[in-house]
Amino acid sequence: MRLPHLLFAAALSISGFTWVAATPLGQSTSRAVQRAAPPQAPASQVMPPREKDSVRFAIIGDTGTGTSSQYEVGTQLTKARQTFPFEFVIMLGDNIYGSERPQDFVNKFEKPYQALLDAKVLFYAALGNHDDPTQRFYKPFNMNGERYYTFSKGSARFFVLDSNYMDQAQIKWLEEQLSRSNDRWKIAYFHHPLYSSGEKHGSEVDLRTQVEPLFMKYGVDVVFAGHEHFYERIKPQNGIYYFIEGGSAKLRKGDIRRGGPLTASGYDTDFSFMLAELGKDTMQFQVLSRGGKPVDSGTLRLAEEPAKAAESNPASR
């Protein structure tokens, strides 16, 4: 069973994901860790989807504060949806900070995203370390009463994990689900980042040793995490693209270590959120600040199927 993984890894190194474009970091991003080409879109302009029938979603993390910043990002999400009509939102944990009384669910979730909920946009939450696991019973989070779960959208399957408590039962479940998936896109998300340049927390190495081998073995394409209160795009690790978006209502200014080896792009000067589109062969992403300014954007190209790659690249066998 190790062979497919080896072939996949080899294929990635030859013809796997490539950054077609990596823009970033407008004028307000003085803390930008890496500067690249000029932004594709002018300030305050959201890029529309590129493909028909693609899977479109938004990504937010560390949201449940009930502060004005959360509401501002909520407003910006609604605005962005006019140009980029995403169908659902993935939440990367810390969905409700502090007390979890009924009114907290109203003030820290329902009200900030009221317009999206009214428009029948679905939210799919992962549990963070500030979340009571009973949130899995809260219908608007669409967790089906499970700490960890999976769902599919078009050609993509999402694997939502509880990184607070990665017990053997969950690891076994993850392997079963991954091995069963023939989906074109495999996306995993959870709260704690396997790779991070954050001063406060940093990479979750222990967690990485448990789940990354499975991601590699079964060809997970992209991983999203929160926990760090900023946005970071990590340089591809073992053929996998890692993003951190934990700055959608909390912000730890200046927390990204400068000049670190992991950062492809980072933003820790203001609140932010992500938009993503999974097409036939590519994933487009864009990151916007709470003011609607483009922060980062780019295109990931889906790797060739391992078997096909092996055939076309005999040297990789």
Added chain:
Amino acid sequence: MRMLLVLGFTLFSVGAAPQQESVNPFAQSMVDYKKRVDEYMKLRDEITKKIPEVKETGDPGKIHARETALGAGIAKARANAKPGDILGADMAVHFKRILAEDWKSRTPADRKALFNELPRGVKIGINQPYPTTLPLVSVPPKLLAMLPMLPETLEYRLIDRYFLLRDRDANLVIDMLSDVWPQRDK
């Protein structure tokens, strides 16, 4: 003389009864621990018959009410619970050893990161809810893999220097060991 000594030692060794060594000194403790966990689950099942499982709902009030009722029901049924009632004195030695080894294997930065969102000197007790205003320390998966498995509704947690057994859906501390975690680095 030397030959005689060797011969005597050999004869003594052959004549002595084989030493009785336990393969895993914690094997019996583990069995007993599992029995205590099963007993707790039996008690819990009785309580949940009176407090039905919560289904997915858009009303967080129902979820909160169920959690509180379940916690209160368990606390009432185990009003005299003492530290170690489930975890066990013999297993405490085992848990402490595992935790100490795990701690030793971590870098200072790793140790700090584990608890960096928690205040020091947290007060916690059996039959008390885990403080809802505090984050849950993520139990490192490598450590979790060393600990005996639990039913889905129970979990191990670390807070300050305590090692907790927590009922997840009742948000209740059902057992705890103190000073089990080495002193936090300053």
